């Protein structure tokens with residue numbers, strides 16, 4: 001398992017904000033301390049504007065340098081452009097490693113799946129997974145699937161990939177919940193699975209299985225995973241009920257599809273995040 005991370009991504013914070021540097025620092029410590037899963041470490045690398053501009057407008061890239069908050073959840077931070085670009089670069093590195101047949105997880109912040117073509121929102125500044133998918137499609141991949149199991153709807157990814165030939169998007173998320181979208185399928189390639197708060201784990205797993213089966217049926221050559229761990233029972237931002245073993249099961253279910261895959265960290269705000277990620281990685285990696 002290759003973990004892409006950079007301790008520099010812990011360099012910004014807003015007091016009291018749930019998307020905090022400890023999410024990454026504690027997970028990296030956990031992964032360094034364990035011996036069960038062999039881990040190699042990689043740095044994110046860098047990203048060219050051309051790759052970002054497939055997913056975002058030039059105005060949006062410029063806006064990252066303008067020191068005004070984007071919304072109450074999504075403050076401007078000194079250097080946020082650098083942090084956001086590094087997280088997007090990690091997504092491209094993850095894509096590259098997955099193409100080489102490696103198991104890979106990007107342990108970076110900020111997350112990306114709420115960022116639209118023109119707007120930062122929901123703790124997200126650049127849409128890392130959309131940048132990686134559009135890179136894949138521009139460089140020889142004919143069909144790519146996005147599987148988004150973060151508890152919030154991946155509205156930004158959906159908006160960017162909507163009706164893009166070769167891109168398929170599936171999101172399982174709590175509804176009602178932020179950002180309030182994702183109640184039905186849209187276009188010919190975006191499939192939404194809204195789930196009521198406090199849905200029983202068995203039912204939640206059943207919905208995930210159906211979504212994965214449908215996505216695999218579209219015959220993608222690769223699956224990019226927006227891995228959010230806020231559907232956990234003790235996450236402070238949502239009301240779903242998944243337990244640690246469910247994240248192992250999700251990883252295993254993705255692996256069993258037998259399709260090359262890479263995963264990017266999205267949300268997950270409980271103190272148990274390192275354990276949840278570790279369980280997921282063992283599921284993705286187990287032979």
Ligand SMILES: [Zn+2]
Nearest residue numbers: 150151152267
């Ligand atoms: Zn989330």
